[in-house]
Amino acid sequence: MEVKVDGYGNVAGTLVLPMFEDECSSEGFDHFGVHRNLLNMIEHVIDAGDFRAKEGSSLTIHNLEGKVILVGLGKSADFDDDAARNAGASLVAKRGKQHGCEFTARLSCMNSSQAAAYLEGAILRDYSYDKYKTKDDDDEDEDLVLHAQVATENIDLLITATGTATQVATGVHLARDLGNAPPNHLYPMAYAQEANNWAKEKSNVDVKIISYEAAVELGMGGLCAVGMGSDRKPCMVIFDLNPDAGNQPPVIVGKGITFDTGGISIKPSSSMDEMKYDMHGSATVFGLMQALWASGHEKRIIAISCMAENMPSSNAQRPGDIITTLSGKTIEVLNTDAEGRLVLADGLWKAGEYNPSWIVDLATLTGAIVVALGHEATGMWSNDDDLAKRLRVSGDACGELIWQMPLLPAFEKEMKSSKIADLQNIGPTRWGGSNGAAAFLKQFVQKQSDDEDAKQIPWAHLDIAGTAWGAKTNKMVAHGATGIHVRALHHMITKQ
Numbered sequence: 001m002e003v004k005v006d007g008y009g010n011v012a013g014t015l016v017l018p019m020f021e022d023e024c025s026s027e028g029f030d031h032f033g034v035h036r037n038l039l040n041m042i043e044h045v046i047d048a049g050d051f052r053a054k055e056g057s058s059l060t061i062h063n064l065e066g067k068v069i070l071v072g073l074g075k076s077a078d079f080d081d082d083a084a085r086n087a088g089a090s091l092v093a094k095r096g097k098q099h100g101c102e103f104t105a106r107l108s109c110m111n112s113s114q115a116a117a118y119l120e121g122a123i124l125r126d127y128s129y130d131k132y133k134t135k136d137d138d139d140e141d142e143d144l145v146l147h148a149q150v151a152t153e154n155i156d157l158l159i160t161a162t163g164t165a166t167q168v169a170t171g172v173h174l175a176r177d178l179g180n181a182p183p184n185h186l187y188p189m190a191y192a193q194e195a196n197n198w199a200k201e202k203s204n205v206d207v208k209i210i211s212y213e214a215a216v217e218l219g220m221g222g223l224c225a226v227g228m229g230s231d232r233k234p235c236m237v238i239f240d241l242n243p244d245a246g247n248q249p250p251v252i253v254g255k256g257i258t259f260d261t262g263g264i265s266i267k268p269s270s271s272m273d274e275m276k277y278d279m280h281g282s283a284t285v286f287g288l289m290q291a292l293w294a295s296g297h298e299k300r301i302i303a304i305s306c307m308a309e310n311m312p313s314s315n316a317q318r319p320g321d322i323i324t325t326l327s328g329k330t331i332e333v334l335n336t337d338a339e340g341r342l343v344l345a346d347g348l349w350k351a352g353e354y355n356p357s358w359i360v361d362l363a364t365l366t367g368a369i370v371v372a373l374g375h376e377a378t379g380m381w382s383n384d385d386d387l388a389k390r391l392r393v394s395g396d397a398c399g400e401l402i403w404q405m406p407l408l409p410a411f412e413k414e415m416k417s418s419k420i421a422d423l424q425n426i427g428p429t430r431w432g433g434s435n436g437a438a439a440f441l442k443q444f445v446q447k448q449s450d451d452e453d454a455k456q457i458p459w460a461h462l463d464i465a466g467t468a469w470g471a472k473t474n475k476m477v478a479h480g481a482t483g484i485h486v487r488a489l490h491h492m493i494t495k496q
C-alpha cells in the first residue's frame with residue numbers, strides 16, 4: 001500500500017469519512033472537494049438516522065458524483081490509539097471490490113496520534129499470504145493507494161509517522177511470511193539461506209550460520225539433540241546489525257522449531273499442522289532485524305535464531321537421554337516435546353558471550369500460557385524490573401500486550417530436581433508449566449562478570465504461544481502468523 005499524506009483537498013477514489021457517534025452530523029467533517037450532491041445524501045442519511053456512527057458500523061453511499069464510506073468510530077471519549085489502529089485495519093479488511101483500490105480518508109475528527117495509529121493499522125492489515133494460490137489472469141491484485149487528509153499542522157508529523165510505520169511493517173510482514181511458510185519449504189537451513197540472502201548487499205549487516213556439524217563441534221548439545229532426529233539438520237543463525245557500532249549490544253533470541261511433532265514423545269494429530277508456527281520466535285527475530293534495518297537504526301543489535309525440526313526417527317533423542325549443553329550444564333530429557341527450552345539453552349548461553357546490555361528471548365514455548373492468557377497477551381518472565389517495565393510499556397504502546405508472570409525459586413528447584421543430571425526438561429507435575437519453563441531458561445542466562453556474586457545479565461523471556469497465531473481479536477491479521485512483537489521490540493529499541 002502507498003500512503004500519501006496531505007491536507008483537505010480533492011478527493012481521489014472512494015472517500016472515507018470516519019465519524020464519532022457524538023459528533024455524527026454533516027458538519028462533523030471538512031467539506032472541501034466533496035460534491036454538493038454527495039453532501040446532501042450524507043446529510044439525508046444521517047438526518048434519517050440511518051447512520052449513527054456506532055462503533056464498527058459503516059455505510060456506503062454511491063452516486064454519479066462519487067462514492068463515500070461513512071465509518072462509525074463509536075463514542076469519542078472511548079476512542080484511543082488502539083481503537084484508531086483497529087479502525088484503520090478494518091478499512092482494509094472490509095473494503096469491497098466496488099470501492100476500488102484508491103481511497104481518500106479524511107481524518108478531521110482524529111488527533112495526530114490517532115491518525116497515525118489509523119494509518120499504521122491500514123498499512124499492517126494490507127497483507128495476504130497467497131503465494132501458493134494459483135492465480136486467474138484477471139485476479140491481478142492492484143496495490144492500494146490511501147490518501148490521508150489531515151489538518152495542515154499535522155501533515156509533517158504524519159508523513160514521518162507513516163514513513164516509519166511503512167518501514168516497520170516490512171519487518172512485520174516478513175515475520176508473517178516466515179511464520180506462514182509451510183514446514184516442507186521452511187526448514188532450518190532454508191531459514192539460514194533466507195537470512196543469507198537478506199544480508200547480501202546490505203553493508204551494515206552480518207549473518208553467520210553455525211551449521212549442525214559446527215554446532216556439534218562447539219558443544220551445542222541442546223540444539224543438536226532436538227534437531228538430530230530430522231534429515232533437515234538444525235543450525236544457529238546469528239544476525240549482527242551495525243557490527244561496528246559499539247559494545248554491549250542487546251541480543252534477541254528466538255525459538256525456531258520449523259515443525260514440532262513432539263519427537264518420540266509425539267503429539268496427538270489434531271491441529272498438529274499448527275506446529276509449523278513453532279518457529280515464530282525466530283520469525284519475529286528476523287522481522288525485527290528487517291524493521292530496524294529499514295528504519296535506519298544505527299546502533300548495534302544481535303539476534304540469534306535457534307533452528308531445528310523436532311522429529312521422531314531412529315536417530316532422534318529419547319526420553320531418558322542426558323545431554324550436555326553449551327553452558328556445560330547437563331539436562332535429563334524426560335519429554336522430547338519440551339524441546340524449545342533445549343534449543344534456547346544454547347541460544348541464551350551464546351547470547352551471553354556478547355556481553356550484552358540485555359537479552360530478550362521469544363518462544364512459542366508452552367501450551368500452558370495459552371491456558372493462562374488465551375490469545376490476548378504474551379507471558380513475560382524477567383530477572384530485571386526495568387527491562388520488564390520497558391517491555392510492558394512498549395507492548396501497550398503498540399497494542400501487543402505483554403503480561404508479567406512470576407519467576408519463582410520454587411520452579412527453579414523443580415527443574416533442578418533430576419537425580420542424575422543438573423536439570424530436567426519438564427517439571428514433576430503439570431501445574432504452572434509455563435513458569436517451570438521460564439525457570440529452566442533462567443539457568444542459561446550468564447552472569448554480568450566472573451565475580452562470584454555478580455548479577456545475571458538483565459533478561460526477559462516472552463512466551464508467545466498464544467499470540468503468534470490464532471489471535472482472532474488481533475485486527476491487524478486476517479489469519480495465520482501475526483508477526484507479534486516486531487513492533488513492540490522495535491518501539492522499545494528505538495524509542496525507549
Ligand code: BES
Pocket residue numbers: 260262278335337338339340364365366367368370426427433465466
Ligand atoms: N511448541 C510447543 C508449545 C505449544 C503448544 C505452543 C501448543 C502452542 C500451542 C512446545 O514445544 C511443547 O510441546 N510444550 C509442551 C511442554 C510439555 C511437554 C512440558 C506443552 O506445552 O505441552
Ligand code: MN
Pocket residue numbers: 260262336337338339340
Ligand atoms: Mn514441543
Ligand code: ZN
Pocket residue numbers: 257260278337339340364365
Ligand atoms: Zn515446540
